[in-house]
Amino acid sequence: MPEGQPAVVGVVADLQAESAQLDALVAGLDDAGWATPTPAPGWTIAHQIAHLAWTDEVAAIAATDPDRFAQLLGEAAGNSPETYVDDAAEAGAAAPAGEILAGWRAARERLADALREVPAGVKIPWFGPPMSAASMATARLMETWAHGLDVADALGTSLPPTDRIRGVVHIGVRTRDFAYAVNGRTPPTEPFHYALTAPSGELWTWGPAEASNSVRGPALDFCLLVTQRRALADLNLELVGSDAAEWSGIAQCFAGPPGPGRAPRAS
Template sequence: MSHALLDDLRDESEELDRLVAPLEPDRWAAPTPAPRWTIAHQIAHLAWTDAAALLAVTAPEAFAAHTAEAAKAPDTFVDQGAEEGAAGPPHELLARWREGRERLQHALRAAPPGARFPWYGPPMSAGSMATARLMETWAHGQDVADALGAVREPTARLRHVAWIGVRARDYAYAVRGLTPPAGPFRVELTAPDGTELWTYGPEDAGQRVTGPALDFCLLVTQRAHRDDVAVRAEGAEADRWLDIAQAFAGPAGPGRAAKGASQ
């Protein structure tokens, strides 16, 4: 695994850290777009998942026991972890998140080539684990930014989020009980710098998705409604995918409501 990927994960975490570190304790209780989740819940969830990833990398047998407990409450264990983590003082939560993500960094950098680790779905390589953590950090960071009214500058790190979004296409169908399309799609995304094009899939694919990388990442992490992004589909199946796309594991989420939907 390229250590540049872990550098990107570190940088993504540090960017979010700079958003929350200066907050007064009462601001950690500000609501985010995720129902019933405050800023503290968002950071607690990241800390909880980092701890789970560290357990998977360093103690697979203990992680197996952890997943057995999680299986007893599949619909609530993620929220429960966030609730418990958000209950304490913000400065303790911030310190725990920082320590956990640093320990995970060291563990992933030390992982032997080709190693695979257990997870809630199929086993993951160190690279896939790092990419998934970056995607989650960016997505939950967007929730925090929205809660604070902050505008984050998109970076080339979005390439990792976009990659997961493309790779998770069939999962988005399967988690809804739908049959995935047989052939690959062509995805063309304009990078944040406006000069580079990130491409996935064969050029001659009949189904195409195009648009800004930021908008695509907001869509596949369900941080924006399709009506509010400049992502376009060519072909019926590509159009259908954009309605259900999700880059994260777990049940199909409801996604964000369109802006002005309640007006």
């Protein structure tokens, strides 16, 4: 196997670690545990893991067999993206729990191997714009982390935050204008400054320090906002400027139509 591009290898390693952390959370569940409802309406833990398995498998196909992926894309053309995804999760969740878990383990391993072998400069086709192997791995990391939160919430527990969430922050920063577009709004012309404290205590920054709009606070809270896993009222983020305040109400780093977000937690 080729050694792969260093940037890709690093993100893939983070993706594998994030997946393994979630795997450990669900591996010991009985059938009733897999049927536990999660914060995503209509989705049980089985739906969450089946969705990750399906998406990892499709991403592996896109990275290794563009013609086969084009066929899948054609099959999806008659459905809205959310319907296509929900149907796949529903079908996957109907399988026995052991089969769902084994399928996810195999799919994510195939994806990791495939991403490490993508040559530099090659773009992987996807349901949206094509992306590099590093971007695909980062996107899969973001989604695995976010769905892992749903599973942890369903089980009344939490997953320890790690600096792997830097990839989630990166996507949250990069998708600022997308959040405006998907909500039918015009994004600001000026960039924001982001100063976010990593779980390790390191300060991560993006954008010009002199920007009139800024977002400051824990990187974890930023990730919870952009993945719409917590309401703004439950987070410790400092928003400076009217544009940053507007963005905080529509922030969304995942593809698809505007998400409904989460209601504030009861105090």
